[in-house]
Amino acid sequence: MNQQSIIESIRTWATGYTHVRSAFLLGSQARGDANGLSDVDIVIETSAKPRSVLRQLQRLLPVEYHQLWADGKLVLWVGPTQTKVDCWVVDDATQSAKYYWGSNPSKFDDWILIDHENNLEERLLKTHPTATKYQDVGWLNHRFVNQLEAASKHHARSDTFRYMFAMQIAYDALIRLACHVAGVTDSLFLPKAGHRVLDRLLPEWTSDRFGTTGNLRTANERKHNLLDCWKDLHELAIKRGFYLGDYEEGLRFLERIMARDHFWNFRDLLDGTTTPSLRGRLFRGACLVPHLGESALDELLQSSGIKWIVDLRREEERDQRPYPDDFPVQVHHCPTWYTSERPEAWPQRRSELDNDYPGVLMSMAPHVPLILKLIASGEIGYIHCHAGRDRTGVICALVLRILGHSRHDLRHSYGLSSDADMEAFDVILSWFDDEEKFRCLLADLGVNESLMTGVRNAMQTEIVQEVPT
Incomplete structure (x- = not known):
């Protein structure tokens, strides 16, 4: 399935599902400037629980891998091309304010899939963005997996800017996880301090091993370095009696992704x-x-x-x-x-x-x-x-x-x-x-x-x- 067929499948499902109040697109799909590498960002406003929506989407779409975030967000990788779908399941559309405003809504066109009450845009315009959740370990783990997958995808297609951007976000999630493991959560919002915390915990993982520049071979190596460091950090946390969450499924998923994206445009x-x-x-x-x-x-x-x-x-x-x-x-x-x-x-x-x-x-x-x-x-x-x-x-x-x-x-x-x-x-x-x-x-x-x-x-x-x- 490609992006458009995924969107139309969700539109059809949401239209016939009585518990859906609204469903709408965000990001590049909403602005009409998506390309073949773009994600599908969608919000489903419903009284149904996220896990129930996940089960229905798994029946609707060929989901290869998924994440269920604590805040109700679903991340699905669909079909053999692993098209990524970021799906926020909320009982009130205003809970998606951060992502709505971050998507530059003034440029939206044909972004509402269904709006039973015809007041969705009016409600969203009354909202304001919310803060980043660095205190949430589960959120940071999901963010790491998401961004390293994105870095791998963009690098395989020689999209240097997006590759560097995703690598930096993945690294930011990694150093904040290190802050949790070290018990220095006062450094969560201080990137330089978080970097020093990771250095102390895992001195073998020096900063030069995570650079975002270099040729194809070194970049592939740096992606694997991030993944291996994330694995080592989880194992260290277990030894210290600090539970960072189940990482093995995410690890297997990223290993498959990186094997696929090792070669440019393959x-x-x-x-x-x-x-x-x-x-x-x-x-x-x-x-x-x-x-x-x-x-x-x-x-x-x-x-x-x-x-x-x-x-x-x-x-x-x-x-x-x-x-x-x-x-x-x-x-x-x-x-x-x-x-x-x-x-x-x-x-x-x-x-x-x-x-x-x-x-x-x-x-x-x-x-x-x-x-x-x-x-x-x-x-x-x-x-x-x-x-x-x-x-x-x-x-x-x-x-x-x-x-x-x-x-x-x-x-x-x-x-x-x-x-x-x-x-x-x-x-x-x-x-x-x-x-x-x-x-x-x-x-x-x-x-x-x-x-x-x-x-x-x-x-x-x-x-x-x-x-x-």
């Missing part, structure tokens, strides 16, 4: 889509060469079953970071960049960021039949360029279009990548939307009906839409 082709197709057949992402020699790469290749790789990098890019001759997976080099040469009917427009996705597809044209044949073979594959965004995004959009996925699916799938250029992507989407133009495109690329049928048979349990040739 994901299943179908992540972010809703049309039924077979998962685990085709993966996409960034170049794997920087991870040579890491056990994580060996584990990825073994667990995913990847048998072939399409490398879209140019010759000069591959010369700088080549795959070794003894690499265990067959690598097909399909050099792709931008070209201004194209058939007259093809789009000419570039985006403000100077991305020319039709030019990318034209440069890729000699390789498209080979790529589709590899997919049609039924063997599990991986497609990448340098960062796993532009060139990879274009060919993956073409594959999804052949599989019959909607424009919304294509847009949402592409939007999961770091620094996605939606303006450039919309140029090829408008092209894909026109059946006659898409027929011409397929012909220009040397794609026939037999090849498309092979791709569908390999990727689908059934054909959901015929693409004309």
